[in-house]
Amino acid sequence: TADKERLAPWSIRVVDVASGIGKEVWKSGSGEMDSFSRLPMGENQLQWAAGDRIVFGSEKDGWAHLYSISSNGGAVTALTPGNYEVENVTWAPDRSFMIVASNARDINHRHLWKVSVTGEQLQLTQGDSIEMYPVLVSGGKQVAFLEATAKTPLLPYIGSADAKGARPLATQTPQANFPSSQLVEPEQVTFKAADGMEIHGQLFKPKNISGRAPGVVFMHGGPIRQMLPTWHYSYYYHNSYAMNQYLASRGYVVLSVNYRSGIGYGRAFREAKHRGPRGASEYQDVVAAGKYLRSRSDVDGKRIGLWGGSYGGYLTAMGLAHGTVPVGYGRALKARSRVFADQRGGQMEIAGAFDSW
Known part of the structure; x- marks a missing residue:
């Protein structure tokens, strides 16, 4: 079938630049969930982290998650296990942890989590809002992000990278004539x-x-x-x-x-x-x-x-x-009938916004 034709097993290799000699440190399985797929964490789908660990994204468990492995190979650590997906990722300057946006614990929202390269997690935001597009500032001590609720569009916030709680950065939240009450x-x-x-x-x-x-x-x-x-x-x-x-x-x-x-x-x-x-x-x-x-x-x-x-x-x-x-x-x-033959989901031509997927 068309789905089976798109199976794409993949591997991670570490190469010594001076000698050009490389070695395989991890290899995916050959099943459908193991296949390589472009995930929403973008360039953070494969990164070198602190402690000579490699952090990579995979859907081998059926969800878009982050994993880490020693650059010498060995056991894989699941950094974000569970029935949810990781979307945004931003790294600390020392590469020891990330701030990620995911729908963990609430599949229809997005909240921020601090995740270390060894697997420790700390939830930074929660509730009926969504938080997206985190950026670490102040040397990794604070995180800026955008937050929205059912009645308030996206606004910039800033908070600690080590604890819950944040304050708005916008002077007007939102503009005075915005019909939030309606x-x-x-x-x-x-x-x-x-x-x-x-x-x-x-x-x-x-x-x-x-x-x-x-x-x-x-x-x-x-x-x-x-x-x-x-x-x-x-x-x-x-x-x-x-x-x-x-x-x-x-x-x-x-x-x-x-x-x-x-x-x-x-x-x-x-x-x-x-x-x-x-x-x-x-x-x-x-x-x-x-x-x-x-x-x-x-x-x-x-x-x-x-x-x-x-x-x-x-x-x-x-x-x-x-x-x-x-x-x-x-x-x-904007309904279109032309199909991109090589698109994974057989979806129609997109005539709106593009995102990390």
Whole structure:
């Protein structure tokens, strides 16, 4: 199948520059999860660390994680084990530790952790906010980052690299006329697709809702993305979040769907079988989202629409064409039909924001 054709076992080698002699210190397995994949930590997917250790990213356990190994080879230490993914990484000047952003302990948020090259961890942020793009300053003693909540867009903060607690750097948080009080806090919901796959989403409910309101299903682009119950860290999806808030303010119940092929839920979810042009297995998640809205007592099942951009626009068009999603209207933004033949997920041309994936 197309998936098996993309198997890419890999290894790490250390080479002496003077002699040109190298040796293999680690080798991946040959299975699908062992295959090399471009991970969201970017250039930090392979780094030389303190104590002559090599830190590398791998999905060998099914999730995007960091591992370390001696430059002489030997046992591998899992630095970030668990059912979550590491996204941003910034290194201390002495290369003894990193600050990482991940969805550990809360799969639909992003928080910051201090992780040493020997495996010790310290959680620096928590709660209903997200924190992204950490940068170590003051010789590694402080960390600056961006934080957002359901009602406040990304703003710069700074805190200690050794303890919880941070203060805002912005003088106005946010500008005085920003309509924070009019925004809703999305509810995190889950539902099952027809094949049993659990799907996560965020539900935007109008304030003071009474009776049955019209519903809208939103599908992000990519598809290697994840929508969050806060203002998004990507400019493109920051605007999508604003649109969902606007629709809620106009009386719509909006369900933002993290359908399969997206990030945050492991490699098997991101590289779901028969995804994209190979069968669009993610389409059944859109069908399930429509059925979930129709089942709610606060939604008028006869008035459900779809909207999405880029790959989400493609899924919107599928929903209208197939007629299997219980909707009456759809809006596709920047939907394209040209497929990159060499793209891993068979995804459509991206006509929006690019990120580290």
